[in-house]
Amino acid sequence: AQSVAQPEDQVNVAEGNPLTVKCTYSVSGNPYLFWYVQYPNRGLQFLLKYITGDNLVKGSYGFEAEFNKSQTSFHLKKPSALVSDSALYFCAVRDRAGKSTFGDGTTLTVKP
Amino acid sequence: GAGVSQSPSNKVTEKGKDVELRCDPISGHTALYWYRQSLGQGLEFLIYFQGNSAPDKSGLPSDRFSAERTGGSVSTLTIQRTQQEDSAVYLCASSSRDRVFEQYFGPGTRLTVT
Numbered sequence: 106a107q108s109v110a111q112p113e114d115q116v117n118v119a120e121g122n123p124l125t126v127k128c129t130y131s132v133s134g135n136p137y138l139f140w141y142v143q144y145p146n147r148g149l150q151f152l153l154k155y156i157t158g159d160n161l162v163k164g165s166y167g168f169e170a171e172f173n174k175s176q177t178s179f180h181l182k183k184p185s186a187l188v189s190d191s192a193l194y195f196c197a198v199r200d201r202a203g204k205s206t207f208g209d210g211t212t213l214t215v216k217p
Numbered sequence: 218g219a220g221v222s223q224s225p226s227n228k229v230t231e232k233g234k235d236v237e238l239r240c241d242p243i244s245g246h247t248a249l250y251w252y253r254q255s256l257g258q259g260l261e262f263l264i265y266f267q268g269n270s271a272p273d274k275s276g277l278p279s280d281r282f283s284a285e286r287t288g289g290s291v292s293t294l295t296i297q298r299t300q301q302e303d304s305a306v307y308l309c310a311s312s313s314r315d316r317v318f319e320q321y322f323g324p325g326t327r328l329t330v331t
Contacts, residue, residue, distance in 0.1 A: 204262060
């Protein structure tokens with residue numbers, strides 16, 4: 106069975122500093138990996154995906170994620186955090202049949 | 218264009234009653250997903266419809282839960298004999314055949330069972 110782990114419930118960073126939100130996964134075969142963001146009082150939004158190709162994937166709002174096969178990780182990163190990035194972030198893995206498994210989420214707080 | 222819509226946005230029901238939650242996916246999207254998000258929890262997969270294929274029901278927590286998708290479009294999630302532990306936000310998502318890996322989520326239905 107596939108699984109996703111987000112080891113940090115909460116990540117706090119100062120505005121302007123780089124941020125990393127961690128994600129590790131377990132899946133049979135090649136992974137399809139995703140990050141979604143949930144802003145307060147709003148629905149989930151797709152941020153970025155890794156299907157194949159370059160290990161560094163760029164997505165919306167300046168976010169990027171690095172796929173590391175040997176470490177089975179897909180950490181979300183941004184070089185310079187904004188207060189408006191404060192939200193709940195979910196990592197997800199999808200199997201070939203289309204079923205997606207989400208992590209428990211990480212709350213990112215960016216302080217001015 | 219219009220996104221995924223869900224109704225009602227909020228539903229309060231008494232324990233033991235049945236409820237129906239509706240999802241209207243983005244027009245033309247062939248895949249539809251239901252998830253449950255409990256307070257302070259991550260997303261829990263419930264069921265997945267893809268075109269005319271048999272749905273993946275592996276995430277439904279009990280036989281009180283069922284879902285239908287009529288005409289390949291609108292879906293209804295039904296919870297029978299609701300329990301307090303069913304209280305959660307129920308999210309629907311859809312994706313297109315061309316961009317099957319990108320799910321677009323609706324705003325959710327907040328279900329409270331008293």
